[in-house]
Amino acid sequence: MIKALVAAAVAATQLLLSTPVPAAQDVFQRPLASWAPHCLGFGSQWRYCNGVPLRACPSGAVWLHTAVDVVASTGEAVMAAGDGTIAGYSIDPQFRGGVLIRHRTSEGIVITQYWHVWLLGGLDVGSVVKRGQVFARVADMGSRTHLHFAVFKGDLEAHAWNGALPPSPCSGFPAFPYRFVDPNAFLAAHQ
Numbered sequence: 001m002i003k004a005l006v007a008a009a010v011a012a013t014q015l016l017l018s019t020p021v022p023a024a025q026d027v028f029q030r031p032l033a034s035w036a037p038h039c040l041g042f043g044s045q046w047r048y049c050n051g052v053p054l055r056a057c058p059s060g061a062v063w064l065h066t067a068v069d070v071v072a073s074t075g076e077a078v079m080a081a082g083d084g085t086i087a088g089y090s091i092d093p094q095f096r097g098g099v100l101i102r103h104r105t106s107e108g109i110v111i112t113q114y115w116h117v118w119l120l121g122g123l124d125v126g127s128v129v130k131r132g133q134v135f136a137r138v139a140d141m142g143s144r145t146h147l148h149f150a151v152f153k154g155d156l157e158a159h160a161w162n163g164a165l166p167p168s169p170c171s172g173f174p175a176f177p178y179r180f181v182d183p184n185a186f187l188a189a190h191q
């Protein structure tokens with residue numbers, strides 16, 4: 001019996017040693033309990049649902065939707081995608097609340113962006129959140145109610161706020177996605 005337990009423990013240890021366990025700071029999760037693309041707005045694959053980029057300029061520059069839009073219901077719980085600190089909260093009359101969470105990962109600073117949400121009472125810029133912690137609720141946008149979720153690889157700067165709306169002049173810089181990365185691919189690579 002003891003021998004079998006020891007053998008099992010050794011086997012478990014070997015398994016742990018052979019399987020690299022990512023550090024907690026590098027583990028991310030989806031911010032909503034369900035994850036279905038929302039196709040009424042700007043699309044969920046960086047482009048309109050028909051595949052067209054948001055804006056293509058004669059120069060060849062292309063502006064993409066920087067996030068995924070996910071089906072959500074008003075008041076639905078929004079969870080932090082990873083351990084981090086709330087780095088920004090902005091309220092827009094049309095788009096409701098936008099929240100930025102700053103994460104320190106082994107690959108550097110990553111910012112996750114959540115639009116069309118209301119921050120929970122008691123939380124503000126500077127609050128520390130844990131992965132999976134409910135920090136906001138989905139705002140009511142009528143038939144266009146959804147969560148806009150983006151991943152920005154870099155530290156806090158003005159462009160980290162950019163979302164679905166690209167700069168209006170074609171001479172504008174930068175072209176997006178700039179430092180935004182595909183959120184679904186990022187989540188899949190950081191489980």
Ligand SMILES: [Zn+2]
Nearest residue numbers: 067069148164
């Ligand atoms: Zn969006």
